[in-house]
Amino acid sequence: MTQDKFNSTRHYTQLTAEDRGVIEGLHHTKGFSIRKIAARLHRAPSTISRELNRGKTRQLRSNYLSYEAYYADTAQILHEQRCQHDYCQLHLKGRWHFFFNWLTAKVKKAKFRLQSIDGYCHLFKRLYPAHACPSTPTVYRYLDRGLLPLDNTILPEKLRRHIKHAGRHRDRRNKRLAGTSIEQRPQAVNERKTFGDWEGDLVKGKRVVNEPALLTLTERKSRYELIYKLPDYHAQTCLDVLQRVINSKGAKWFHSITFDNGSEFALLDRVKGTQIYYCHPYTPSERGSNENANGLIRELIPKGISLHHFSKTYIHEAQKVLNGRLRKSLGYRSAADVFQQFSQPRRTVQTPVATF
Structure with a gap:
């Protein structure tokens, strides 16, 4: 085989795991030089030389003296790691270059994080169908590996997740419910088949009863969010x-509302125009849509900060951002679009944030 053939990239192929096994066996056999190994594998001597240099690892003898040796398994692992890095760099600079630049600009320039990573991927596909777009898990992997000028701080939900431990559940179902139990809620509501069924809760700044709070209402079918600023969170204020919300918007919007069993909601069974249901004590998962929405609100209004510092305009903008996000559960439509479809198909829905 001529040297010209070795130098031709047209005939070059990567060393396989079997090739590396042969290199290890011959390299450890007396009398086999690099050129003889290359001739046996029909490779260029430079290829074998580079492979031996890149695949060597430091080992420790029984007398604690170190030495370097080539092992096929270790060399194969190192090769795969290099390929993965080269693959990532290739897509950063080539195939997905436009998407990653677009994503970085969107995230860094926005006052609020307008979409989730999944939402950004599908929005990009709508706006630029001719450009390649990675999958959502791929973007997460790039973030984790530090390959983008962004990091996981743009994913607060991911950062605050805790590993669940077995054996720490407590049975607290004996606490008295404030009103009608969620167990009596119709199956159609549980399965999100009807429009106008809501979940509600309070988002608090400082946990002082005379401090302002946010009353958040999430429509179960569309995930549409309404946010109202309360001067305090006494039970009478919540009632x-x-x-006022139900009277101003109309009872047709509110077939039912599900709250937790907190003391601030103890008087809500007196509300007229809708049916109030109460979750089991200490079971926020029974209001999953509202809990998720409250977690997104915490990106914009962190815990421990008095809500006196957040204006009506800011809260209205936050509500608009939440309702404009593309959601996988809605087929990558926004909550505002789905809400408008079911509530007022022929008119634009306007839901200003009220402060009482």
Whole structure:
């Protein structure tokens, strides 16, 4: 085989795991030089030389003296790691270059994080169908490996997740419910088949009863969010504000609302125009849509900060951002679009944030 053939990239192929096994066996056999190994594998001597240099690892003898040796398994692992890095760099600079630049600009320039990573991927596909777009898990992997000028701080939900431990569940179902139990809620509501069924809760800044709070209402079918600022979170205040919301928007919007069993909601069974249901004590998962929405609100309004510092305009903008996000559960439509479809198909829905 001529040297010209070795130098031709047209005939070059990567060393396989079997080739590396042969290299290890011959390299450890007396009398086999690099050129003889290359001739046996029909490779260029430079290829074998580079492979031996790149695949060597430091070993420790029984007398604690170190030495370098070539082992096929280790060399194969190192090769795969290099290929993975080269693959990532290739797509950063080539195939997905436009998408990653677009994503970086969107995230860094936005006052709020307008979409989830999944939402950004599908929005990009809508806006630029001719450009290649990676999958959502691929973007997460790039973030984890530090290959983008972004990091996981843009994913607060991911950062605050805790590993669940077995054997720490407590049975607290004996606490008295404030009103009608969620167990009596119709199956059609549980399966999200009907429109106008809501979940509600309070988002608090400082946990002082006379501090302002946010009453958040999430429509179960569309995931549409309404946010109202309360001057405090006394039970009577929650009752008065919720009644004003229902009166102002119309009972046709509110077939039912499900709250937790907190003391601030103890008077809500007196509300007129809708049916109030109460979750089991200490079971926020029974209001999963609202809990998820409250977690997104925490990106914009962190815990421990008084809500006196957040204006009506800011809260309205936050509500608009949440309702404009593309959601996988809605087929990558926004909550605002789905809500408009079911509530007022022929008119634009306007839901200003009220402060009472």
